[in-house]
Amino acid sequence: MIPEHLSIYTAYNANIDAIVKLNQETIQNLINAFDPDEVKRRIEEYPREINEPIDFVARLVHTLKLGKPAAVPLVNEKMNEWFDKTFRYEEERLGGQAGIIANTLAGLKIRKVIAYTPFLPKRLAELFKKGVLYPVVENGELQFKPIQEAYREGDPLKINRIFEFRKGLKFKLGDETIEIPNSGRFIVSARFESISRIETREDIKPFLGEIGKEVDGAIFSGYQGLRTKYSDGKDANYYLRRAKEDIIEFKEKDVKIHVEFASVQDRKLRKKIITNILPFVDSVGIDEAEIAQILSVLGYRELADRIFTYNRLEDSILGGMIILDELNFEILQVHTTYYLMYITHRDNPLSEEELAKSLEFGTTLAAARASLGDIRGPDDYKVGLKVPFNERSEYVKLRFEEAKSRLRMREYKVVVIPTRLVQNPVLTVGLGDTISAGAFLTYLEFLKRH
Structure with a gap:
């Protein structure tokens, strides 16, 4: 028919959906790039948008601790370069x-x-x-x-980055060991002007x-x-x-x-x-x-x-x-x-x-x-x-x-x-x-x- x-x-x-499958090493390396107390402090502040790398790490760790899907807007266009350098994308597909x-x-x-x-x-x-x-x-x-x-x-690029995580992965935040309770995904959606x-x-x-x-x-x-x-x-x-x-x-x-x-x-x-x-x-x-x-x-x-x-x-x-x-x-x-x-x-x-x-x-x-x-x-x-x-x-x-x-x-x-x-x-x-x-x-x- x-x-x-x-x-x-x-x-x-139309945008790019870039998929990252998180593993223990990637998560730990992200956290280790920052002072764990600073990450904890930023989690407490609960940034509602991503303007710099620490905002991303804080909201990601918060999401992984809960094991619930979440989406946070990325408002700083210059962060595109940081994401592309920091992560290897499993797949880029049309979104x-x-x-x-x-x-x-x-x-x-x-x-x-x-x-x-x-x-x-x-x-x-x-x-x-x-x-x-x-x-x-x-x-x-x-x-x-x-x-x-x-x-x-020279046209601007809209990339939504989708970080998929699996139940049972463990990582450390300072003295605290965290185990992800459920599988899910954390979406960083581009929202530049x-x-x-x-x-x-x-x-x-x-x-x-x-x-x-x-x-x-x-x-x-x-x-x-x-x-x-x-x-x-x-x-x-x-x-x-x-x-x-x-x-x-x-x-x-x-x-x-x-x-x-x-x-x-x-x-x-x-x-x-x-x-x-x-x-x-x-x-x-x-x-x-x-x-x-x-x-x-x-x-x-x-x-x-x-x-x-x-x-x-x-x-x-x-x-x-x-x-x-x-x-x-x-x-x-x-x-x-x-x-x-x-x-x-x-x-x-x-x-x-x-x-x-x-x-x-x-x-x-x-x-x-x-x-x-x-x-x-x-x-x-x-x-x-x-x-x-x-x-x-x-x-x-x-x-x-x-x-x-x-x-x-x-x-x-x-x-x-x-x-x-x-x-x-x-x-x-x-x-x-x-x-x-x-x-x-x-x-x-x-x-x-x-």
């Missing part, structure tokens, strides 16, 4: 929603995948799959180049209409990387206005727009993204925590708290229907560990059976990617078909039937299906993005048939 004749544009966020989606769709060998990120250093460009195109302007004309050839020298500008650059912006003529759908993501203020006087409002212009330009060419929403901790920034972007698109992809975040911004605090606390399917459906009505887009796609859901209005041309098939394509594609680590060809999709639906499938169906009996759903089409869950995944990063990309692709295909 792969719609190979479709073309998709994806923007804006960021727009990057992951572009590579997944290129692996399916659909007709055309055009990826756009405002920053394209060589190290990043080389991680995209062959077949992914990048828009460039040469001699005043728009062209699409293989993305590996379109890199720009130079890479937090989500926009279409001035050279490409006048050609967005032409790009729109080349594609059936566009998937936008990365707004969570914005800052409220920048040192040059610009702010999030400036970049969101420009992002809205991009969406409108595509909509004028009848391109369907999907936005992959992501958690935003800053409540004011979250509100700006929700009110400036979501009402202008056709499709939005979120998880259940993000349903609660959006409801909170829209003023439905009590329902948002219920979803955060109890995580009931019935509340998520009610919340989804409210979001759809308040923000007035076409279809809401919700991805969670155990179920996927579409909520759309009753007048949507797709039948509930077609909507279910679209979601099934999404979860099967994600199961294939989790099993194999990557989608390298259309046949890889079939691997996902062998992955069983999760052990809570019957429970999900029962809860959905109960919700239908309690909620007024006459004005909506609501479809819920269980997910296919890989027991020992090769990869877990970006599976929600994979589901969204697969579901949106097949949603477009069914719309075209109508």
Whole structure:
């Protein structure tokens, strides 16, 4: 059912995920480079961002002692050099929603995948799959180049460094011996000002209409990387206005727009993204925590708290229907560990059976990617078909039937299906993005048939 004749544009966020597998020697050498009392003192201070090496070591040791996953932003761009000198990366892979989606769709060998990120250093460009195109302007004309050839020298580089640790590793901090209680990972995510500008650059912006003529759908993501203020006087409002212009330009060419929403901790920034972007698109992809975040911004605090606390399917459906009505887009796609859901209005041309098939394509594609680590060809999709639906499938169906009996759903089409869950995944990063990309692709295909 792969719609190979479709073309998709994806923007804006792509980065490098650099993987470090920590061993006892590496951890001990890191600690030994500092006075143990200074490390302990810095752990007590609990730095909330990484500005110098001691901040990193303190937060890493704190994470290892707890054995719980954590993520801390890196705010000093000069630290890139220190990390690259200090660690050997097991693997560098493409991260960021727009990057992951572009590579997944290129692996399916659909007709055309055009990826756009405002920053394209060589190290990043080389991680995209062959077949992914990048828009460039040469001699005043728009062209699409293989993305590996379109890199720009001097562009800033966004690297998220993922430090994986194993249960049972031991190390010393002064007189104290520490044993890691659980396996997990510590993520140092780059948050420099130079890479937090989500926009279409001035050279490409006048050609967005032409790009729109080349594609059936566009998937936008990365707004969570914005800052409220920048040192040059610009702010999030400036970049969101420009992002809205991009969406409108595509909509004028009848391109369907999907936005992959992501958690935003800053409540004011979250509100700006929700009110400036979501009402202008056709499709939005979120998880259940993000349903609660959006409801909170829209003023439905009590329902948002219920979803955060109890995580009931019935509340998520009610919340989804409210979001759809308040923000007035076409279809809401919700991805969670155990179920996927579409909520759309009753007048949507797709039948509930077609909507279910679209979601099934999404979860099967994600199961294939989790099993194999990557989608390298259309046949890889079939691997996902062998992955069983999760052990809570019957429970999900029962809860959905109960919700239908309690909620007024006459004005909506609501479809819920269980997910296919890989027991020992090769990869877990970006599976929600994979589901969204697969579901949106097949949603477009069914719309075209109508």
